[in-house]
Amino acid sequence: MSEISRRGALGAGAGIAAATALGASGTARASTEKPAKPTYVFPLAKSAPAVHDGGTLRGAHEKNFPVLAGQQGSVYLVHLDPGGVREPHWHPSAWELNYIISGRADWSILGTHEDGSYHNAVFSAAAGELVFAPQGFFHYFANSSNTEGLDVLVMFNTSTGEPNDDIGIVGTLNSLPREILAASFGVPVSAFAAVPKDLKPVVITRRR
Numbered sequence: 001m002s003e004i005s006r007r008g009a010l011g012a013g014a015g016i017a018a019a020t021a022l023g024a025s026g027t028a029r030a031s032t033e034k035p036a037k038p039t040y041v042f043p044l045a046k047s048a049p050a051v052h053d054g055g056t057l058r059g060a061h062e063k064n065f066p067v068l069a070g071q072q073g074s075v076y077l078v079h080l081d082p083g084g085v086r087e088p089h090w091h092p093s094a095w096e097l098n099y100i101i102s103g104r105a106d107w108s109i110l111g112t113h114e115d116g117s118y119h120n121a122v123f124s125a126a127a128g129e130l131v132f133a134p135q136g137f138f139h140y141f142a143n144s145s146n147t148e149g150l151d152v153l154v155m156f157n158t159s160t161g162e163p164n165d166d167i168g169i170v171g172t173l174n175s176l177p178r179e180i181l182a183a184s185f186g187v188p189v190s191a192f193a194a195v196p197k198d199l200k201p202v203v204i205t206r207r208r
Contacts, residue, residue, distance in 0.1 A: 039067055044077055054084035054206030055143075055150075062159040072157050080105075080143040080150040080204065087202040088140035089168040091133075094158040098131040103143060103150030111137035142207070163201040174199045 042065045049056035061074040068074060078086065080103075088108075098105075104127070110120045111134060124144060125131050133139045143150040158165055173181060174197050182189040 044075065049079075050203070052202075052204035055080040055086075055204040057162070057204060059162055061161040063161050068159045071159055074156045074159050074161070076154040076156075076162055078150075078152045078154055078204070080152075081206065082143060082146045082148060083207045084150065085142040085205050085207060086140050087168045087170065087205055088138065089163075089166050090136055090138045091156070091158075091165050092136060092167065094156045094160075094165050095135040096133045097155045098125075098133065098141070099153045099155075100125050100127050100129050100131070101151040101153055102127050103145060103148055105131075105141040105150055105152065106144050107131060107139065107141045109133055109137050109139040163203055166201065166203070168202050170196070170202045171199055 042060045044058055044060050047058050047060075047064070049058045056079045057076060059074065059076040060068065062069040062071075080086065105125050106123075107125060108120060108122050110118060113119050125141075131141075141152070156162075156165070173192075173195060178189050178192045181192050185191070
């Protein structure tokens with residue numbers, strides 16, 4: 001073997017030995033190590049749901065998915081059981097897009113318009129359809145079926161966690177004195193006697 005060949009073989013051997021040593025120390029085994037939890041991925045479908053009488057709610061927002069902080073975006077997965085209802089409500093600082101994944105939903109969206117009147121849109125939406133609820137418009141949706149579930153993906157232009165940007169009808173009514181409600185509806189105060197006085201979010205409920 002020539003001197004040049006001998007030196008080349010020795011150099012190759014040294015390189016193999018060095019690589020083996022690095023592998024033993026773990027430096028060269030990055031491909032076999034478990035990667036860190038991805039910053040940009042959130043296991044929405046597998047996250048722990050908030051369980052309500054009538055359905056469940058899973059959400060990705062700035063509190064549990066930090067990458068959304070300051071991005072003006074959050075996403076929720078709503079499941080309504082047969083007879084389930086998303087409490088009538090509005091969002092003071094966000095609009096929402098609702099994609100029907102499966103099932104059929106009954107909707108009502110109430111808003112003001114340029115002619116100064118209230119316009120109330122009442123309709124149904126099926127799987128594959130997208131429903132837009134403008135910011136500040138009063139709305140709700142309910143499962144149309146008494147036998148099948150309803151799944152809706154809801155997207156907001158706010159990073160705030162639900163229901164922190166949500167004012168529901170139950171809390172709204174219970175924030176007012178009963179005599180004010182009676183005067184507004186033109187009925188006796190006794191008409192509101194059976195209305196619960198809890199001032200708390202309901203979010204999801206069911207038909208009774």
